[in-house]
Amino acid sequence: MLRKADTSAVWAIVASLVLFFIGGLLTTVVPPMVDKSWGRPFANADPAKGPTGTLVRLNAQQQQGRDIYVREGCWYCHTQQIRTLLADTKRYGWKGVDAPISTPDEFVYDTPHMFGTKRTGPDLARVGGRYDTQWHRTHFRNPRDLVKGSIMPAFPWIVGNPQEFTALVAYMQTLGRAKDWRPSNDYER
Amino acid sequence: MDYTWPSVYFAYLFFFLMFALAVFFFVKTARDGYWGKDGEDIKYRMLEDGDQRRTHE
Amino acid sequence: MQEQFSRAESGGAAPGAIIHEDTTVKWFVVSSISYFFIVGIIALIIAAKFVWPDLMGTTAWLTYGRLRPLHVNGMLFGWLLAADMGLTFYIVPRLCGVKIWSEKLGVATGVLWNVIILGAVVSLLLGRNKGFEYGELEMSLSVLVVVAWLMFTANILMTVFQRKYQAMYVSIWYFMGCLLWTAFVYLTGNFATLLATGVNQANLNWMYVHNAVGLIFTPVGLGIAYYFIPRTSNTPLFSHKLSMVGFWSLAFVYVWTGAHHMLHGPISQWLQTIAIAFSLMLLVPVWAVVYNLLITMKGQWHQLRDKVELKFLMSGVVFYLLTCFQGPMHSLRTVNAIVSKTDWIPGHAHMAVLGAFSFFAIAGTYYAAPRVFGKLLHSVALANWSYWMIMIGGLGFFTTLWLGGFWQGWQWNNVSIPFIDTVVALKPIWTVRFISGVMIFVGIVMFAYNIMATVLGPETEAAA
Numbered sequence A: 001m002l003r004k005a006d007t008s009a010v011w012a013i014v015a016s017l018v019l020f021f022i023g024g025l026l027t028t029v030v031p032p033m034v035d036k037s038w039g040r041p042f043a044n045a046d047p048a049k050g051p052t053g054t055l056v057r058l059n060a061q062q063q064q065g066r067d068i069y070v071r072e073g074c075w076y077c078h079t080q081q082i083r084t085l086l087a088d089t090k091r092y093g094w095k096g097v098d099a100p101i102s103t104p105d106e107f108v109y110d111t112p113h114m115f116g117t118k119r120t121g122p123d124l125a126r127v128g129g130r131y132d133t134q135w136h137r138t139h140f141r142n143p144r145d146l147v148k149g150s151i152m153p154a155f156p157w158i159v160g161n162p163q164e165f166t167a168l169v170a171y172m173q174t175l176g177r178a179k180d181w182r183p184s185n186d187y188e189r
Numbered sequence B: 001m002d003y004t005w006p007s008v009y010f011a012y013l014f015f016f017l018m019f020a021l022a023v024f025f026f027v028k029t030a031r032d033g034y035w036g037k038d039g040e041d042i043k044y045r046m047l048e049d050g051d052q053r054r055t056h057e
Numbered sequence C: 001m002q003e004q005f006s007r008a009e010s011g012g013a014a015p016g017a018i019i020h021e022d023t024t025v026k027w028f029v030v031s032s033i034s035y036f037f038i039v040g041i042i043a044l045i046i047a048a049k050f051v052w053p054d055l056m057g058t059t060a061w062l063t064y065g066r067l068r069p070l071h072v073n074g075m076l077f078g079w080l081l082a083a084d085m086g087l088t089f090y091i092v093p094r095l096c097g098v099k100i101w102s103e104k105l106g107v108a109t110g111v112l113w114n115v116i117i118l119g120a121v122v123s124l125l126l127g128r129n130k131g132f133e134y135g136e137l138e139m140s141l142s143v144l145v146v147v148a149w150l151m152f153t154a155n156i157l158m159t160v161f162q163r164k165y166q167a168m169y170v171s172i173w174y175f176m177g178c179l180l181w182t183a184f185v186y187l188t189g190n191f192a193t194l195l196a197t198g199v200n201q202a203n204l205n206w207m208y209v210h211n212a213v214g215l216i217f218t219p220v221g222l223g224i225a226y227y228f229i230p231r232t233s234n235t236p237l238f239s240h241k242l243s244m245v246g247f248w249s250l251a252f253v254y255v256w257t258g259a260h261h262m263l264h265g266p267i268s269q270w271l272q273t274i275a276i277a278f279s280l281m282l283l284v285p286v287w288a289v290v291y292n293l294l295i296t297m298k299g300q301w302h303q304l305r306d307k308v309e310l311k312f313l314m315s316g317v318v319f320y321l322l323t324c325f326q327g328p329m330h331s332l333r334t335v336n337a338i339v340s341k342t343d344w345i346p347g348h349a350h351m352a353v354l355g356a357f358s359f360f361a362i363a364g365t366y367y368a369a370p371r372v373f374g375k376l377l378h379s380v381a382l383a384n385w386s387y388w389m390i391m392i393g394g395l396g397f398f399t400t401l402w403l404g405g406f407w408q409g410w411q412w413n414n415v416s417i418p419f420i421d422t423v424v425a426l427k428p429i430w431t432v433r434f435i436s437g438v439m440i441f442v443g444i445v446m447f448a449y450n451i452m453a454t455v456l457g458p459e460t461e462a463a464a
Helices: A002-007 A008-029 A030-034 A060-072 A087-089 A133-141 A162-171 B004-032 B037-045 C007-012 C025-049 C065-094 C103-127 C137-159 C170-192 C198-233 C238-264 C270-282 C283-296 C308-330 C332-340 C344-371 C380-412 C417-425 C428-456
Strands: none
Touching: A008 A030, A008 C137, A008 C170, A008 C198, A008 C238, A008 C270, A030 C198, A060 A162, A162 C007, B004 C270, B037 C238, C025 C065, C025 C103, C025 C308, C025 C344, C025 C428, C065 C103, C065 C137, C065 C170, C065 C198, C065 C344, C103 C137, C170 C198, C170 C238, C170 C344, C198 C238, C198 C283, C198 C308, C198 C344, C238 C270, C238 C283, C270 C308, C283 C308, C308 C332, C308 C344, C308 C380, C332 C380, C344 C380, C344 C428, C380 C417, C380 C428
């Protein structure tokens, strides 16, 4: 049989595709069928089970902001995931409150997903409500005016376009807010 | 549902499956004569279809 | 084998010998080295932006977020995949003992590929980005990639089906694997992702990203290495059977590991565990290949002194070993908690794509280009210089980023250090990375110039 494997191109094609599809199907098609939480939007009304809240879809303005986020490649340097690491929950927490760990149900409406792979800048999964609009305006105009040593590019053409700027900030303020994690609604606008 | 243990069992199952397949194919190929003298001919032949053009060597 | 034929002599000699036209190979060689050079400039700019963040900072299409996808797509598809396709067009007819199935279809593939890359440059600079890593190209271009790939696949498979010799050398196996898997991997990353959202989509995306390297560049790169290492050293491969073990284990284990890109992230723990288990199994195909190639050179290492192709090939093998040792190691949860998302990762990725697979492609180009154009290599000395520049620059690049990545990872895990301090701490790393990048770029220029001078230089007969 393996003698044939050495000499038959058709055998090779079939066998390599079969092997590929075993792993391919089991790791891409099967997991969402096994773990239903990938497709169920976050909703929790019971404080005993952790932060309460509901995942809502972005409105038109927030969606436009998200499109700008994708267009400018923000996701090459900013991840959007609080991992199951103590350092992540502490570092991206706020006033002593730990940031809740990101769960699949918070991202159900995301497309394209913006989880990211590289943290050249800080994680943005819970950045919603962390800074106010004025801070963002100054920061996008030139990040080094606010954060000395930052290497983030300046985005003057976004600040100079009020509609785009408002949309982008509106999107950023939604990040991580499906879970109402800060006590007494302490969010910046 | 916590999948921690099922995933460990799955990994073990997999390992034994692979091991069994490896043994199976080893026996099968040995019977078919895959390990015979001419099994390696191809690696010599690939050197022969020389490109007949001048190089530095 | 070592006889000195000129092209004119070989025409009448050796009855039944096939004269390969190689027009397709010429197309791919020339376009791939052009993109290697052009995208090299982009690479330098984005490396410089880490050191001088205000550089070209107020023009939208010159910002980091626009140039990075151009760098990645340009290097992966414009340089490396084009070079690999060209070398496949060179190797497969020779191993099969027949002419390429259709030279016209091959040239059409080469032309279409150039259209795609030029379209990618324009659309990415305009910010038309689909938002998926490695899958940034907009829909129309993704469709063209699929078309080009089908043309390429048909041509190579038909050539294989017509082959003169029944037994297939290992390179043919890897090329066929690459052709088939790429089709499905690419469809997953560029089309299936659009049908899903959230974590499900991310899982499909990482399956694509991982296998773009694992099932596209790895098999075609290894096919090239398996062909050129015996050919340039004139030494038979150590073991055909071992090469089959490497191929079949690669075919099986690579596709499972996509989820290791989201370790500790919002994806099911059990899927992470499966990805980790299979990531460790990757050691099997890698060590099978590396052992085979290293032992082939036993007693022949002195040949590296004289043959620049072998220098590139064997360094590529060592980089392949290292990068594929790192991969399984990062997928362990404890190691991942330190290196994931840091600058270690670009160091690792560059060693795979530049250190291993580009080295194989450069070696193949140095070997094949003079032969298909019927010329002598312009300058062996310059070729050696290009090797040392890329090698030393590459080593500087990889090692500083690993070091920096570890600093970063440890600092992030200490929450009393503000994030911005971890950025400032890496400035020296990025400076050295830029300088290393300049060295690599100089090497690329030497390589590209050498090949172009060969292509445009005098005929063999005149030079000899």
